[in-house]
Amino acid sequence: MTKAGIDFGLSLEIEPMEARSADSLPVDDGWQYEPKWDGFRCLAFKSGSHIDLRAKSGKPLARYFPEVVAYLSGLAVDRFIIDGELVIELDGKLSFDALQMRLHPAESRIRKLSVETPARLVAFDMLLTPAGVPILDQSLRERRAALEGFAKDTSRPEHLILSPFTRDVTEASRWLSGSGGDTDGVVCKRVDGAYLPGERVMTKVKRRRTADCVVGGFRYESDSELVGSLLLGLYNEKGELDHVGFTSTITNAERRELTSRLEALRGGSGFTGKSPGGPSRWSTKRSSEWEPLAPELVVEVRFDHVTGRRFRHGTKLLRWRPDKKPSQCDYHQIER
Template identity: 45%
Template structure:
C-alpha cells in the first residue's frame, strides 16, 4: 500500500460542549453511534483502521468487499461503521462483530451486515487533502461517494444551527449520540478541534458494589443496578472519573456497606461463581472482547444506598457509556430504582436521513 496518507491515522476528535455552537463557516453532522473507522484503499488493497490503531479489517469482510468496489481506487476516507436496523442503529450487534473466530465473523457478516458512513476525505489519488479546509474536503467527498448506494452513505450535513438542533432531538430515537460541529479548518490528527453535543440525563440507581482503582488505594468505579418489573436487580453500568482525593474519600464512606455485604446480596451468585454468570439478570463482570484481560473483580456493597448519576443514553438495558456520580440520594429507597424512570425515546426512521437506502 502506497498512499499520500498512510496508516495508522489517529482520527480528528471533538470536545464536549453543552449546546450547539454557532460560528461563521461552521458545519454540523449527526454524531453516529458506531466504530470510528479510517478506510485506506490502494487498488485491490483495503484496510479498515480504528481509532485505537487496532485493525478492523478482519471483522468486517463484507465492508472490505463493498468498499473495494464503490470507493475511488486510491483514497483515504474517515467515517463510521454502523449496523442499521428498522429501529435504528444497533451498537450491541456491532460489538458482537469483534469475534476471534473467523467462522463466526463470516456468519455475522451475513446475518448483521455492517454499513459505512463517510464524513471526511483525507486523500484522493496522489493528493494529501488534510491541509485543505473542511468545506473543500467535503465537496470532494460528495463527488466520490454515492449516497444512494446500499450500506455506503454520505453523512448528512448542514450549515444551519437550527437544523442541527432539530437533528439533536429528532434523531435520538434512531440511536444517534448527538451532533458534531466542525470548523472550516484542516484535518488535524488526534486533536480535539471539533465540538460535540451529546444527550445527557440523570437516573437514580442502586449502589451495589465497587471496583478498586488501579492505584490500589482508592475507588475506581461504582457498580450500579436497576430493578426490572420482576424485582430482579440488573447491573446497568458504572460511575467513574473521580479525582484522586474523591477516590480515597469513597473508600471511607463505603466502608460500612462492605460488612456482611454478600449476605442476601442479589448478585451473590455471580460473586461466588466468578465470571460464570450464575446470578440471574445482568451481572457486573466477565471477560469480553472489550475488557482485554482487565481485572473486573469487584467488591460487593450492601445495596442500601441510592446514587444519582448522569448518563448519556441506554443500549441493551445498560448505560451506553460510563456515567458520572451526581450525589447520593438519602431520600430515595433502593426499591424505587427501576427501569421505569429511564426516558424512552421513540425511534426515528433512518429513512429520514437516507431515503430508501436506509
C-alpha cells in the first residue's frame, strides 16, 4: 500500500530506467530505437481514480499538471504504471520553458497555465498492466506490445500519445541527423531487455549541433590567475551581442597561453545586449565576476539544448575560428 493506503501495484519510489551517453548508435542486432523527447521524464501511476506523477528525481509532479491528472483519472482503466515524458507544445514546437513555468507555488497560476498551455504525456514503456500485473521482468518487445494494446483505447493526440520506435538503424540514423524539431536525439534499448529501475542499461545518442560564437568575456578559475571559462555571445536583430552561454572545456596545456591572449583583449565592449550576471536560473555566486573583451575572437562550440535563446547547459569547445567574422555569429545558427 502506498500514498495514504492507495495501492498502485508498485512502489512510488521506483526509479525510471536510465541511459548512458554514447557518440554513435549501436548497430548490432537486437536494438530498438526511440526519439529522445525534450520534456520532463515522468512515471504515471493509476489506481482507480487516483493518479500520481513522479519525476525522474522521485519528486511529485501531479499538482503542476492537473490537466494530465484529470485525463488519466477519467480513463476507463482501473490501474497502470507508464513510463513516459511530459511535453508542452507551443506554436507547433515543444517548449521546455513552458514546462518549467509550471513549477510554480501558486495553484491559481498552475490552473491558468494548464488551460492556456496544456501538457500531454508521451508514453514509451509500461511497468504495470491494466490487469494489475507487473511486467518489469518481461522483455521490451512484450512490454511494448502491452503498451500498444493499452494505447488503442486510451491515446488522444491532445492528452496521451504513443512514442514511435524503429528497429532499423538506418531509420534511426535519419532521426539523429535530422534538423531538430521535437526531439534532440535517439534512445536505444535492447529488445530482449527487462526494465531495470535506476540502472543505466539504455544508450542515448544526442544530436550534434554546433554554433560559431563570439567570445565576449571570460572568467578566471576559482583562486587562480588562469582562465576558467569563456563567455559566449551571438548578435541579435539589433546588432547587439547577447550572452548565450559558456564553455569551460579548456585543456590545462593551453590555459596559460590562452589567458595571455584574452587579457590582451580585456577592457573591450564585451556584451552590448544581454550580459552575464543578474538573477536567473543560470546564475551562480560568481556570475558578476567576469572580464569583458573586445569582440574579436570566434569559437565553434557543440551544444545540445537551447532554452530562451540560451544554451541550457555548458558547451564543448571544438575549435577556434579565425576565418569567421564576429559579425557573422548570430541567432540563426541555433534556431530550429
